[in-house]
Structure formats: C-alpha cells, structure tokens
Amino acid sequence: MFKQLLETEDLSLFLQQKGELLFDLSNATYDKLQTEKSNFEYFIMLQSEKIEALDFSISRNKAFLHFIFDLSERFQLRNCIQQTYNWLQKYNIEIGSRLRAALLFNIDISETNIYIARFSSICELLDKALLKEDDNDKKILATFANYYLAVLDRYYIWIQHLRKAIQESIDQYSFLKKKFISDLISFDVTNPELCAKCILQLKDELFDRHLTAIQDIYQSNNFLIEEDTEYAKLLKTASNLSFDWIRSIAFDKVGFGTHLENRGVEPLRNEQDLFIYLKSYGNMHYAKMQSAIKKLPLDQINGTIEIIDWGCGQALATITLIEFLQKMDIEIIKPKITLIEPSEITIKRAALHIKSFFPDSQINTVCKYLDDVLIDDVFTNPKSVKIHLFSNILDVELFSLSKLEALISKSQKGVNYFICVSPYIDDFKTDRVDGFRQYFQNNYNENYKLLGEKTNSKSDNKYWNCNNNFKNKRCYNHPDNCGCYNKWTRVIRVFKVNI
Numbered sequence: 001m002f003k004q005l006l007e008t009e010d011l012s013l014f015l016q017q018k019g020e021l022l023f024d025l026s027n028a029t030y031d032k033l034q035t036e037k038s039n040f041e042y043f044i045m046l047q048s049e050k051i052e053a054l055d056f057s058i059s060r061n062k063a064f065l066h067f068i069f070d071l072s073e074r075f076q077l078r079n080c081i082q083q084t085y086n087w088l089q090k091y092n093i094e095i096g097s098r099l100r101a102a103l104l105f106n107i108d109i110s111e112t113n114i115y116i117a118r119f120s121s122i123c124e125l126l127d128k129a130l131l132k133e134d135d136n137d138k139k140i141l142a143t144f145a146n147y148y149l150a151v152l153d154r155y156y157i158w159i160q161h162l163r164k165a166i167q168e169s170i171d172q173y174s175f176l177k178k179k180f181i182s183d184l185i186s187f188d189v190t191n192p193e194l195c196a197k198c199i200l201q202l203k204d205e206l207f208d209r210h211l212t213a214i215q216d217i218y219q220s221n222n223f224l225i226e227e228d229t230e231y232a233k234l235l236k237t238a239s240n241l242s243f244d245w246i247r248s249i250a251f252d253k254v255g256f257g258t259h260l261e262n263r264g265v266e267p268l269r270n271e272q273d274l275f276i277y278l279k280s281y282g283n284m285h286y287a288k289m290q291s292a293i294k295k296l297p298l299d300q301i302n303g304t305i306e307i308i309d310w311g312c313g314q315a316l317a318t319i320t321l322i323e324f325l326q327k328m329d330i331e332i333i334k335p336k337i338t339l340i341e342p343s344e345i346t347i348k349r350a351a352l353h354i355k356s357f358f359p360d361s362q363i364n365t366v367c368k369y370l371d372d373v374l375i376d377d378v379f380t381n382p383k384s385v386k387i388h389l390f391s392n393i394l395d396v397e398l399f400s401l402s403k404l405e406a407l408i409s410k411s412q413k414g415v416n417y418f419i420c421v422s423p424y425i426d427d428f429k430t431d432r433v434d435g436f437r438q439y440f441q442n443n444y445n446e447n448y449k450l451l452g453e454k455t456n457s458k459s460d461n462k463y464w465n466c467n468n469n470f471k472n473k474r475c476y477n478h479p480d481n482c483g484c485y486n487k488w489t490r491v492i493r494v495f496k497v498n499i
Helices: 002-007 011-027 030-034 037-046 048-052 059-075 078-090 097-104 113-117 119-132 138-152 156-169 179-184 192-206 213-219 230-237 243-253 271-293 316-327 344-357 401-411 427-443
Strands: 305-310 336-340 362-366 385-391 415-422 448-456 490-498
Touching: 002 011, 002 037, 011 059, 011 401, 011 427, 030 059, 030 192, 037 048, 037 059, 037 078, 048 059, 048 078, 059 078, 059 097, 059 138, 059 427, 078 097, 097 119, 097 138, 113 119, 113 138, 113 156, 119 138, 119 156, 138 156, 138 179, 138 192, 179 192, 230 243, 230 344, 243 271, 243 316, 271 316, 271 344, 271 385, 271 415, 271 490, 305 316, 316 344, 316 385, 316 415, 336 344, 344 362, 401 427, 415 427, 427 448, 427 490
Parallel strands: 305 336, 305 385, 336 362, 385 415
Antiparallel strands: 415 490, 448 490
C-alpha cells in the first residue's frame, strides 16, 4: 500500500478512495507489516510535502496522521515518530493514551535512567488505554514490548531495573497481569540480540488471529438460543418486560466496582461477563441508540421489515428499537431479525431477549466474526425494508470495513436504513464510522440520503449525557462530584440507501 502512496500524485484523493484498505493495516500481523516498512519510512521522511499539503479539517486526513503515528511506533522508527508528532502538534490533533505512552520512551531521552524514571507514567497511560480507549490489549502490549526493547538496547543494568519494576507493579497495572508480559520478561537478557529476536517473535504471535473455541459452532447452521437456564426462567416471570427490567437483573448479579477488560469489545465468554456488560454499559447503549432511532422517518417505513443487528452482543440495540417502536404505536408484523455475534453464550442470550420481547419475530442467529460472515448468512429479501443496527461496533479495529461494505452491497438489495452509533474515542475510530457511511454515499450517490448525524466528545463545551442525567437527576454542568463518573460520548450516523 505504501508503494502506491509513494507513486500517488494526489494523496487526499487516494485517502478518500482507498483509505479503508490502507487503514486495514492497522491491525495486521507484524509479518505483513514488515513488507511495508521500507516504503513507509521513505514516504514519511522523504515525501513529507504530500502530507503537509493535506487539509486537516477533513476527518479522513486527521485519521491518516493517527494511523501513520501508530505504525511509526509499531515499526519503532523514532525519526518517523518525531516527524509525525510534529505534524500532530502543528495541526492540533489529539492522540490517545497508548501513543502518548510511546512518546515517553521515544522522544526527549537525554539520559538512559529516564527510561526507568518514566516507568510509572508509561504504565498509567497504557492502563488507561486498556480500560477506556483501545479495542483490545494487542497494541498496548506491543507498545510495552517496544519500551522493553528500547531499554534492552541499553546497558544490562537498566533492563534489570525495568524487570524489577515490572515484577513489583504487577498488582498495580492490569495489563501487566497478561500472559504476554510474563512471557516477555521470561526471556534471557544476558544475550540481548537473541532476546530481541524472541520478543519480535512474541509480537508476531500476538497479532496472529486466534480462532478460539467460541467459533466451533461455525460448522452448524442450527438456531442458537438460551433455554432452561435460571435467567431464561426469570424472563418468563416478567409481567412487563423492558430494558430497565433486564438491567435490574444484571445489577443484582454484579458486585460493586466490577469491570470488564477491554471495555467488553472482545467476545464475552461467561454469564457473569454478560451481566457486568449490561450493568456497566447498558444505559449508554440504550441512550445512544434511542437518540439515533429518532432520526428515522418512521412514517415512511412500512411493509415487510427485516432487522440486522451487526455485532449484536446481547441484542441491546434491537431491544431499544423494538421498545421505541412500541412506544410510538408502530406495529411491525413478524419481522425477520438477524443477530450476528461471535460469542456463542452471548448470541444465545441475544436470541432469548428477542424471543422474550418480540415473540412473533423470526430470528436468524449467525455466530461468527464479521470478517467471516457470508452472503448466505445475511441475505435478505430485496422487496423488504432493511434496518441495520451498528451499535458500538464500527469503530472497533478488529475487522475489515472494506469486506463488510462489499458484503452488504452484494446481499442487501433494496431499501436499507443504517443506524450507526459509537462512542467518541478519537478521530481515527470516528473516521471508521464516517468511512462506512461515505462508502455508500460515494457508490450510491443518487440513492443515498443522510438522515442525521451527531458527534459529542468529552471535550465538548456542553456534554451530551451522563448516567445521572439519564436517570433524570440533576447534573447540569457535569461537576466533578456529580456521581456519574464520566461524560458519555457519541458518534451517530443515520442514513438511507437504495442498493
């Protein structure tokens, strides 16, 4: 891809047309990235005029700077890191905690002991990224491995200091408890060159895609639903089933202060995780989805309806949509609802929720990662109206947007409504949502219509929402002591496409 960048005359046009294919490299294995390294370095250092000519009021161009800064760090190219950071500062583009941690061991190192002096600051930033920003722990662990390699390259005594600091801080920083870290510090450092090779191999393995046991179900086309469990029996006792009711169950099942690793972005693996996720993020999901659904022209949606919930989790987005339609007295007769989710335990609960909330619906369960979904899995009736729900999934860098866009174009003929909601993390993740929308605008221009969009970050002068405000409690200016922990962010894009 970077060979093409070296040859392109119009970088801005290239990014608009092929940016998503380029950004797919963001989560590539190191083996694949190594083939790009020399062209990448040449492009950053010797063709900087192409980058400086970009208009950084355009979100795709800001996302590109995030992307090349990320790759500079993963390639351990300090000159490229410094150059890209200069651009980020020049154009007032904020970066996330993980990349700010990378700056601490790549820039302004006048003495070797500074590497050790900055250990706590680096760990604090990486822990923050794991808990609040990044989609998974891979890049966070790789960044820490790069820090370890930087110290390993110094005198033997400094790597010993770092290893001691790691061992003493394991209980303080959550990412240090990962098996990757114990493997990292297990290598013999008396031979730094051999140790470095082992670490690079460890990083290669980190970015390999592991198809875990949750995918064993792939060979089966059977309908999946949770049955005969305590939770299933509880739902049958509900006289007036609602989102608030199922969240109250989760609240009763989860202890105070319990959190999920990786913000629940990766597939959940047990019932306790399901309850924790619903308790921790349920209100935010519900509020964001409600605010997006209001953008739909509901008076124009009629006939046969099909709902496709991509990366459905426990089907919270579909539940929100169903409740909203019911409150508006809009009747949908026996809709087909397709649930797509890689975790078997989660998709079974999602199907249980839909069957409980909407007994007359026809449910199709697809237990797969989005990259593995086939046309036959999601094929819809060209004469039906499709409502696609993307709740907290498009911003996640664990799948290829270009593959998803091609899949939808081939399988979803006819009228389609897209409700896309995500948290605001940074410009790069927001650009994934905008890039998805823009694909349909560019390819179906005359048959595309934007119905609504909204972006609220934590830096907005007027915050969008918070837990207290959602519960109708007083929280006008989100003071530090309001009790709602943090501001809620949102990225909403709602549009219609006739494919």
